[in-house]
Amino acid sequence: MDPAVANVPPMKDLTIDNITENTVLINSQSSDQRLTYVMERLVTHLHDFARETRLSTSEWMAALNFLVRVGQISSDVRHxxxxxxxxxxxxxxxxxxxxxxxxxxxxxxxxxxxxxxxxxxxxxxxxxxxxxxxxxxxxxxxxxxxxxxxxxxxxxxxxxxxxxxxxxxxxxxxxxxxxxxxxxxxxxxxxxxxxxxxxxxxxxxxxxxxxxxxxxxxxxxxxxxxxxxxxxxxxxxxxxxxxxxxxxxxxxxxxxxxxxxxxxxxxxxxxxxxxxxxxxxxxxxxxxxxxxxSEEETSKLRDRNALEALARLGRKVKLIDHLPVPDLD
Amino acid sequence: MDPAVANVPPMKDLTIDNITENTVLINSQSSDQRLTYVMERLVTHLHDFARETRLSTSEWMAALNFLVRVGQISSDVRHxxxxxxxxxxxxxxxxxxxxxxxxxxxxxxxxxxxxxxxxxxxxxxxxxxxxxxxxxxxxxxxxxxxxxxxxxxxxxxxxxxxxxxxxxxxxxxxxxxxxxxxxxxxxxxxxxxxxxxxxxxxxxxxxxxxxxxxxxxxxxxxxxxxxxxxxxxxxxxxxxxxxxxxxxxxxxxxxxxxxxxxxxxxxxxxxxxxxxxxxxxxxxxxxxxxxxxSEEETSKLRDRNALEALARLGRKVKLIDHLPVPDLD
Missing domain, CATH: 2.60.130.10 (Aromatic compound dioxygenase)
Structure with a gap:
């Protein structure tokens, strides 16, 4: 992608305090609203986790090496x-x-x-x-x-x-x-x-x-x-x-x-x-x-639960394909 | 471990609303306060992520399969x-x-x-x-x-x-x-x-x-x-x-x-x-x-930043080996 046409703000001098909003912004270029929402919540939670624990470089590295081992021991018959x-x-x-x-x-x-x-x-x-x-x-x-x-x-x-x-x-x-x-x-x-x-x-x-x-x-x-x-x-x-x-x-x-x-x-x-x-x-x-x-009954119940739960969390969402995305209207 | 001596509450009938506190409890048996704190924040954020996105089974499975692939393409020269x-x-x-x-x-x-x-x-x-x-x-x-x-x-x-x-x-x-x-x-x-x-x-x-x-x-x-x-x-x-x-x-x-x-x-x-x-x-x-x-100056600055940041987040913590854990005193 030509960076000149990328519709994102300049990403420079990112700090503990602004890295999250900037990562979320650069992850928001897809037209897939669900993907954008899931990534926004994922990045926010990952970053908050690091900030709340003041995660150290050695802990982070240990975690990444752990995840590599989790992937590498997996096989067709072991997930x-x-x-x-x-x-x-x-x-x-x-x-x-x-x-x-x-x-x-x-x-x-x-x-x-x-x-x-x-x-x-x-x-x-x-x-x-x-x-x-x-x-x-x-x-x-x-x-x-x-x-x-x-x-x-x-x-x-x-x-x-x-x-x-x-x-x-x-x-x-x-x-x-x-x-x-x-x-x-x-x-x-x-x-x-x-x-x-x-x-x-x-x-x-x-x-x-x-x-x-x-x-x-x-x-x-x-x-x-x-x-x-x-x-x-x-x-x-x-x-x-x-x-x-x-x-x-x-x-x-x-x-x-x-x-x-x-x-x-x-x-x-x-x-x-x-x-x-x-x-x-x-x-x-x-x-x-x-x-x-029935699938129909489950689907209705799932939709209702989702809207109620997210309203309780104070999130304004709408459902697309029965999955929540932010309601920006 | 003999489950009879495990100092954890009964784990049964776990729901969207109580799974997090119970997972945190069963993860809190180690004497390593830092491990307990990091796991508590990790589980809380992972679960909140699933709750806030109403993560579907197929999205979750796609993510787990993605993580397997991330592990499996890794090698001594590619992390x-x-x-x-x-x-x-x-x-x-x-x-x-x-x-x-x-x-x-x-x-x-x-x-x-x-x-x-x-x-x-x-x-x-x-x-x-x-x-x-x-x-x-x-x-x-x-x-x-x-x-x-x-x-x-x-x-x-x-x-x-x-x-x-x-x-x-x-x-x-x-x-x-x-x-x-x-x-x-x-x-x-x-x-x-x-x-x-x-x-x-x-x-x-x-x-x-x-x-x-x-x-x-x-x-x-x-x-x-x-x-x-x-x-x-x-x-x-x-x-x-x-x-x-x-x-x-x-x-x-x-x-x-x-x-x-x-x-x-x-x-x-x-x-x-x-x-x-x-x-x-x-x-x-x-x-x-x-x-x-110098290591000494960095260490002091890191400690001060950690305590200030966590105070701003409303978390009562103390430092053990320069890393925050909840201050329960």
Missing amino acids: EFILLSDILGLSLLVDAIDHPKPPSSTEGSVLGPFHTHDPPTIGNGASMSSDPKGEPCLVVCTVKDVQGNPVEGVKVDIWETDSTGHYDVQYKDLESPDGRCVMRSDREGGFWFKAIVPVPYPIPHDGPVGQLLKLLKRHPWRPAHMHFMFEKPGWDHLITALYIRNDPYETSDAVFGVKQSLIVDFTTASPDEAKKYGVEEGSKILKHDFVLV | EFILLSDILGLSLLVDAIDHPKPPSSTEGSVLGPFHTHDPPTIGNGASMSSDPKGEPCLVVCTVKDVQGNPVEGVKVDIWETDSTGHYDVQYKDLESPDGRCVMRSDREGGFWFKAIVPVPYPIPHDGPVGQLLKLLKRHPWRPAHMHFMFEKPGWDHLITALYIRNDPYETSDAVFGVKQSLIVDFTTASPDEAKKYGVEEGSKILKHDFVLV
């Missing part, structure tokens, strides 16, 4: 920046903002770094885990709308660790996906499958995020849970998990995912259930009814 | 996170906070991502560039204290690009350092060397930082400059640069480094100078006197 976002509470926050839930619907939880895109599709009754050391369990679920009507044909991603607390992708010699599957809800909104009883496990803590947790005297454990993700056009994308009651880490999840409404109990198979599902009488069953919200 | 910090004005800000300058001293500028630790040490009169296409120039400098006394034995790192605007480390087939050197100031505080006239150049823009600049409709250019770094025990570490007057990018430096006091002019060698320095009469000379500040 250390998601993990960092998780342990800082940012993932949970963004999910709560983007996927508001009406009272009767299923709450969301963190995606985590271990969702993959290649799990096998299985039918009702099949098993999604081949770990012989896992304690078998049956999982019987439905997907309904907030009025209680079944939702058919929902794509459901399910994933959990093996009995040692590791996801398939954490094994270097993995040949095919394990402990994960995709299912489709049937006409009654049902889907059921065989799995193993989830166990608590530490998030990967052999990398920079683990080092940070250690510095902060935080443990890396997550309570036992099974991940679920629901997708169907017209319905709000639901990322959630079910947590097994009375886990030792139930109230100290390293990534803040636990919600009371997502804590579940196992029951044991009655003679009828054993016969119906082809499992042994007395074996463990986990039953859960998930409730999806 | 893309420094570059990112540079273009966001954060590097200049941190330098200004950490290295306050009394009026008569040399101002700081950005380090940039191209300083290396293996340049050859050269003596007065030697050349630091072997580029035959560069326009030769002589650089004649002194290092003094604020009272005008020479400072002897200062380690001076100097680095610049070649005539095409590339640093040595940007060439894959580089065999030995070029366009960079280390010198020591002599008894009169002097050091002089042969170099080439600096040219403007774009910061590396073939990576994620370049993509961001493009999105923001910003150019990647830096005005012509030569980097200098001064180190001697007892003296505040000075990272600076000299900028050549009337560069087309003088007022739109992509990394905000230009300061009026660092803009310099070339003169031409008089007969006496030509003889003294062994250069051709009329050839270009750049003369500059650098002024260092």
